[in-house]
Amino acid sequence: MGRAMTKSTNDREPTSESVETVSIGSGTADDLKTRVSWLYYMESKTQDEIAQIVGSNRSKVLRILAQARADGTVQIRVTSRLSRCVELEAELKSRYGFETVIVVPTPQDPVDLPGIIGSELGAYLSQRIGPDMSIGLGWGRTLTSGIPAIEQRQPSGVSVISLLGGLTKVSRVNPSDFAWRAADRLAAECYMVAAPVFAPDAASREALMNHHGIAEVLDRARRLDLAVVSVGDLSPDSIFTRYGLLTHEEIISLERAGAIGDVLCRFIDSEGNVIDHPVNDRVLAVHPADLGGAREVILASGGWSKLTAIRAAIKLLEPKVLITDSVVAERIAVD
Amino acid sequence: MGRAMTKSTNDREPTSESVETVSIGSGTADDLKTRVSWLYYMESKTQDEIAQIVGSNRSKVLRILAQARADGTVQIRVTSRLSRCVELEAELKSRYGFETVIVVPTPQDPVDLPGIIGSELGAYLSQRIGPDMSIGLGWGRTLTSGIPAIEQRQPSGVSVISLLGGLTKVSRVNPSDFAWRAADRLAAECYMVAAPVFAPDAASREALMNHHGIAEVLDRARRLDLAVVSVGDLSPDSIFTRYGLLTHEEIISLERAGAIGDVLCRFIDSEGNVIDHPVNDRVLAVHPADLGGAREVILASGGWSKLTAIRAAIKLLEPKVLITDSVVAERIAVD
DNA sequence: TAGGAGTGTGCCGAAATGGGAAGAGCTATG
């Protein structure tokens, strides 16, 4: 046999009786996904058997299962923690005064990291968010990949506020969708900054900031219950270069000015100060300093390449919650 | 390929570099399980790769993974619900006034059912139990298999009270361990009835009931926050016959007296009344009627064979929470 | 009517599985 799920030793014959139990009778459209996932993960049936039961073929079942894993319909969690990670969490808590620290083991392949930190974030948010909370959200791969891990729920007065403008160029996977998609999961109202993150120049930024809708959103952002932010670096595959938000020259110029990364698209130096640079004057986003009004700031970011930026962001934001990976945690713990 | 986990399209070579990331460095004893589970489910490595990394062989990795799934170290959940189940939940809520109803699809193989209902129960309890709560627990396969799904937590003043005596014959899998194992998960204090469920006769039962320790436990059971019970039937593979708690003659006699099942080892008729029978006078357990003092009674049980018993138990206990399967739910909904 | 998305089929190599056999470590017993 070749399946990851346990199958008890007995081998009841499929007996080709496609008679369905009342329970798993066909329902509406995407019940199919639930049903297939259920049969596979809960009842440990093979994909072939499932194909028989739902009247389809393996390929489709396979596709559905892949999608189910991707969109969070099935969630796989390792509940126990590595002792080293637990140690690091304790160290960081006492050294920096964090209320909560979550340290995940750094994966061997760095591309997995945003996903892993993201799902940890999602799980944390799911149990942290209560009725009528207002939640401010940033951006980024880390945050985006946390969405599937946010548990779907009934409306309960939660509101989600996007802390930054969006992308103008709407790419297929728009990271600034994050707020909207998170709001969808939470059945929350969603307030978005209906403008690009980077205004053409400081003047138009000023104009937009005073715009009615935008001003309201930014105002809400000043009295948040939770603020979730990530940090960015200036590496070649940062969002800025990947989405063409900034030119190569601008990046260089920022580096010269001492920038080592960004928080909410505001570029900061290694001491956690927002640097003085023209690009920073064009940003349509809540200023990191304004997050002080939030009752709980959550910083979720990891990876060796972001170490300095994370260090700086901690100084700047003084978050209550930190979610990161063990490599970063090890280094920060000995600072 | 033959694995249940998605593997992204790229195939980075294993490169035989057994160099470990700092993060996943070796730790204490059962870190191994965590580590293996992590590598498998989070980093989508093959069992071979993992064997290399942790310095072992496939077989062991395989076994560790199986154990990890069994003991809840890795949890796989299907988060979406079948629409039919949601409908049934709503119907039952309005018809019987339950506060919460959870209906799971009936599996094709009935042996899976206790496990499925159990994990749903475990998940519910995990999010329901708060600091300093006192929780009364019954017994049974359903309840036992819920343990892995109870999230491990830090001590917070929770106390667990066993609502029944134990088995004298200690078999390998003692279902009356349930309370103790649940307490372990919850880092809770555990109060057990240190006596067999069935006393030899009514007189010795009386004597035991007045015993200091036992009386205290039974007293605690009268002021519970949560009471979790299941129901039993009189089928040939009920606990009573399987563990030889009652003789065949006694079962027959109980049936003649109108018994259709039991709640906390008290036999009841189809109207939900505890019947008048010698066996019921020998039970060392909290009386179902005494559960009225609990702030929330949770009834978790399912399966066609238990339908009548569940009906009766609902009348008797009037629980606030019902966890069952769709076959039972369908029937109860049209009562 | 042409394109495109979604579906059904078949095939292949890689992975996973459950035993079975051989070896190591431990216990109980003479």
Next chain:
DNA sequence: CATAGCTCTTCCCATTTCGGCACACTCCTA
């Protein structure tokens, strides 16, 4: 103290099952 019995581990093998891929087909839309 030695040895037979037992369990647990490790190693190996035959089968099943997976996941991806290529391709033909259908149904819907532009």
